[in-house]
Amino acid sequence: MKEFASPRTNTELTDAKLSPTLALACQLIARPSVTPEDKGCQPLIAERLSRLGFQAEPMPFEDAQGAVDNLWLRLGTQAPLFVFAGHTDVVPAGPLEQWTFPPFEPRIHQGYLYGRGAADMKGAVAAMVTAVERYLSQHPDHPGSIALLLTSDEEGPATCGTARVIEALQQRGESIDWCLVGEPSSEQQLGDQIRNGRRGSLSATITVEGIQGHVAYPHLASNPIHAAAPALAELASTCWDQGNAFFPPTSFQISSIQAGTGARNLIPGALQIECNFRFSTEQTPAALRQRLERLLENHRLNARVEWIEPVGMPFLTESGTLLDAARAAVHQVTGLHPRLSTAGGTSDGRFIAPTGAQVLELGTDHQTIHQVNERVRAADLDQLSAIYENILQRLGTHNSSTASRSS
Numbered sequence: 001m002k003e004f005a006s007p008r009t010n011t012e013l014t015d016a017k018l019s020p021t022l023a024l025a026c027q028l029i030a031r032p033s034v035t036p037e038d039k040g041c042q043p044l045i046a047e048r049l050s051r052l053g054f055q056a057e058p059m060p061f062e063d064a065q066g067a068v069d070n071l072w073l074r075l076g077t078q079a080p081l082f083v084f085a086g087h088t089d090v091v092p093a094g095p096l097e098q099w100t101f102p103p104f105e106p107r108i109h110q111g112y113l114y115g116r117g118a119a120d121m122k123g124a125v126a127a128m129v130t131a132v133e134r135y136l137s138q139h140p141d142h143p144g145s146i147a148l149l150l151t152s153d154e155e156g157p158a159t160c161g162t163a164r165v166i167e168a169l170q171q172r173g174e175s176i177d178w179c180l181v182g183e184p185s186s187e188q189q190l191g192d193q194i195r196n197g198r199r200g201s202l203s204a205t206i207t208v209e210g211i212q213g214h215v216a217y218p219h220l221a222s223n224p225i226h227a228a229a230p231a232l233a234e235l236a237s238t239c240w241d242q243g244n245a246f247f248p249p250t251s252f253q254i255s256s257i258q259a260g261t262g263a264r265n266l267i268p269g270a271l272q273i274e275c276n277f278r279f280s281t282e283q284t285p286a287a288l289r290q291r292l293e294r295l296l297e298n299h300r301l302n303a304r305v306e307w308i309e310p311v312g313m314p315f316l317t318e319s320g321t322l323l324d325a326a327r328a329a330v331h332q333v334t335g336l337h338p339r340l341s342t343a344g345g346t347s348d349g350r351f352i353a354p355t356g357a358q359v360l361e362l363g364t365d366h367q368t369i370h371q372v373n374e375r376v377r378a379a380d381l382d383q384l385s386a387i388y389e390n391i392l393q394r395l396g397t398h399n400s401s402t403a404s405r406s407s
Contacts (some may be wrong), residue, residue, distance in 0.1 A: 010013075016106075016159075016391075017359060019381075019382050020125050020130045020133070021127050021130045021381045021382050021384075021385045022108070022113065022126075022378055022381055022382070024048075024126035024129060024130065025106070025113060025118065025122055025123045025125075025126035025127075025381055026046060026106040026113070026115075026124040028044070028088070028115075028117065028118075028125060029106040029115035029116065029117050029118060029122050029125060029129060030104055030105065030106060030115075031044075031104070032104040032116075033088050033089050033090055033117075033152060034089065034090060034091070034092050034093075035089035035090065035091065035152065035153065035154070035155040035156040036065075036066055036067070036068045036069075036089060036152050036153050036156045036160075037069075038069035038088050038089065038152040039150075041086060041122070041125075041150075042058070042069055042070075042071040042088055042150050042152070045071070045073070045125070045129055045148070045150065046058075046071060046073060046338065048129060048133075049073050049075075049129065049132065049133075050073075050097070051135050052075065052132070052133065053070050053075050054073045054074060054075045054148075055074050055075070056071065056072075057071070057072040057073070057074075058070070058071055059071065059072055059164070059165050059168060061160035061161075061164040061165075062160060063159055063160055065156075065157055065159070065160075066153065066225070067160075068152055068153040068156075068160035068161050068164075069088075069151075069152045070150065070151045070152070070153070070160075070161060070162070070164070070165050071148070071149075071150040071151075071228075072148075072149055072165060072169070073147060073148040073149075073150075074145060074146070074147040074174075075136075075145060075146050075147070076142075076144060076145030076146060077145060077181070078143070078144055078145055079145070079175070079177060079387065080144045080145070080177035080178065080395075080399060081144065081145045081146075081147060081174070081175065081176050081178075082144065082145070082146050082147070082177065082178045082180075082392070082395055083146075083148070083149055083178070083179045083180070083352075083357075084128040084132070084146075084147070084149070084178050084179075084182065084388070085148075085149045085150075085162065085179055085180070085181045085182070085348055085349070085352060086121055086124060086125045086128060086148070086150055086151075086181065087121060087125075087150065087151050087152065087153070087154030087155065087162075087181040087348065088122065088125065088150055088151070088152050089151070089152040089153065089154060089155050089156065090116045090117040090122070090155060090372050091120075091155050091370050093116050093372075094372050095372065098372040098373075099372055099373055100114065100373055101114050101115070101373075102391075103115060103116040103374070104116060105202070106118070108378050111193050111377060111378055111379065112376065112377055112378060113375060113376050113377075113378045113381065114373060114374070114375045114377040115241075115374065115375075116374055117374070117403070118183045118364075118374050118375055118376045119236075119268075119279045119363075119364045119365065119366065119367075119368060119369045119374055119375070119376045120183070120184050120366070120369040120370065121183060121184060121363055122184050123186070123364055123376050123380075123381045123384070124182030124183070124363040124364060124384060125150070125182060125383075126381065126385075127133075127182070127381055127384040127385035128148060128182060128385075128388055129148075129389055130385045130391040131385045131386070131387075131388035131392065132146060132148075132225065132388075132392070134385075134390050135392040135393065135396075139392075139393075139396055142392075142396050142397035142399075143396060144177075144395075144396075144399045146184070146392070147176075149162060149165055149179075151165065151348065154347075154348055158310070158348065158351075159310060161348065162348040162352065163310070163348075163350045163351040166351050166352060166355060170355060175232045175355065175356070175357075176352060176355055176357040177350045177357060177358070178321070178322040178357060178358050178395065179322075179349070179353075179357045179358070179359045179360075180322070180326070180359075180360055180361075180362055180388070180391065181347055181348060181349045181352075181359065181360070181361040181363075182339050182361075182362070182363045183195065183347045183349075183361040183363050184363045184364045184365060184366035185341070185361040185362050185363050185368055186363065186364055186365040186366065187365060187366070187367075188365065188367075189334075189336070190317050190334060190335045190364060190365065190367065190377070190380040190383055190384060190387075191330040191334040191338050191340050191362075191383075191387065192332070192336055192338060192339065193337045193338055193339050193340075194323075194326055194327070194330070194339075194340055194341070194360055194362050195340075195341050195342065195343075195344065195347075195360065195361035195362075196246070196316065196317045196323060196340045196341070196359070196360055196361075197246060197314065197315050197316035197317060197320070197342040197353075198282055198312075198314060198315060198342055198344065198345075198346055198347055198349060198350060198361075199247060199248075199250075199278045199279055199280055199314050199342060199346075200277075200278070200279045200280075200283070200285070200311065200312050200313045200314035200346075201276065201277070201278055201279075201311070201312035201341075201345075201346050202276065202277040202279060202288055202289075202307070202311050202312075203274070203275070203276045203277075203308040204275055204276075204289075204292070204305050204306060204308060205272060205273070205274055205275075205305070205306045205308065206228075206272070206273040206275065206292050206296070206303055206304075206305050206306075207270060207271070207272050207273075207299050207303065207304050207305075207306070208224040208227060208228045208271040208272075208273070208302065208303045209224060209268065209269070209270050209302040209303070209304075210222040210223055210224030210225075210227065210267070210268060210269055210270060210271065210302075211267075211269060212266065212267060212268060212269030213266075213267045214265060214266070214267070214378070215264070215265050215266065215267055216265070218267065219300075221267040222267075223267050223268070224259065224268060224269070224270055224271035224302075225259055225268065225271050227299075227301055227302075228271055228273070228299075228301060228303075231295060231296055231299040231300060231301060232254065232273070234295060234299075235252055235254075235275075235292065235295060235323075236252065236254070237329075238252065238291075238295070239290070240252065240277075240283065240288070241279075241280065241282040241283055242282070242353050243282060244280060244281065244282055245278050246280075246281075246316055246318065246340070246342050247280030247281060247282070247314065247316075248280070248342075248343070248394050249280070249328055250278065250279040250280055250282065250283050250288070251277070251278050252275065252276075252277055252278060253255065253275065253276050253278075254273055254274070254275045255274045256272075256273070256274035257271065257272070257273050257274075257275060258271070258272045259271040259272065274280065274383070280314055280342075281314050281316060285313075289305075289307060292305065293305055300364065312346040312350045313350055313354065314350075315349060315350055315353030315354070315359060316342065316353075317353070317358045317359050317360055320358045321358065321395065321398055322358040322359075322360055322391075322393075322395070323358065323360060325391045325394035325395050325398070326338075326362055326378035326387075326389075326391055327358055328390075328394060329387045329388075329390035329391045329394060330387055332363070332390055333383055333386045333387045333390060334383060334387070344366075349361060362384075362388075363384065364376045364377075364380050364381070364384060364386070365377075365380070
């Protein structure tokens, strides 16, 4: 078994040496909350923010795949409602022998905070909490409401997490105006990029039936691989759309092809293909389904398509008060002018945007997310907290100005 190296000094992770944001990030990383587990992260945050007057509401949901912990923390009852959204679950650590330090024993080494979830996204969750604490200490009578929405199901199926919380909030009339998701949106350095939308995701399993037989007697069999090859080539080369000013063209990718038993003298009886669309606002799931199924029919394949739920819909925040505040806050704290992007995978923002909320993603860089030795610049977490606080200040000023004009 590998013996993990120790940090340069034994005092690097003492509370006296760490900022409040780094200290909280380390506390969260030390909890091995592999999806869908929370391992006490949410109660830790609930206890901390309850001291400031937040009403903590655990919202667990369960399906056949298991139970998920969710937490809704809200301060205030008036509109507008600003929400920080994040997740406390992380992906599995992978091969432990490849980690420089144990993945759930946070270490600061050469200016970087190491640990599973440092970037995705316990560091950002810690920055949210400390930003709120500082903001409220200066603005105890802030206008509007502030909330945190946390789930332990973002890295998993995402069926019992943010989607269910939003559904429950809508049923009781709680409406989100602005939402900032702490996903690692930055590319090379903190604040160089803000995600103002995401592409949709639509997955399917295509099964092409053939007739199994001996390779020496192909006339007595039907090879589904040979039959499907022209259709797969057409699917891969099809231009689904041209995209638009905010989104690249829709892409189709095959992620897995399986057939046969491994015997070289056997023509397989079936071929199974896993595939995915990443689509823009130029498309709808129904249109993509129809085009794919029609293409298979045109190739006269004996095929069936199983569409995988849930579908991630694209979303876009093209402009608005939240985007203005985020851009200005990033520039004030870092000196950068962040570019806008809708690239990357999906996020829980897809469940919040359909309610009419302005939704952005702003967090640390994503260079090492889901990798062995996941890490983030330690100084970035304090800067991220400052950016979040600055956004709260700008939105608070906007709220006050709006209230003054309306009165």
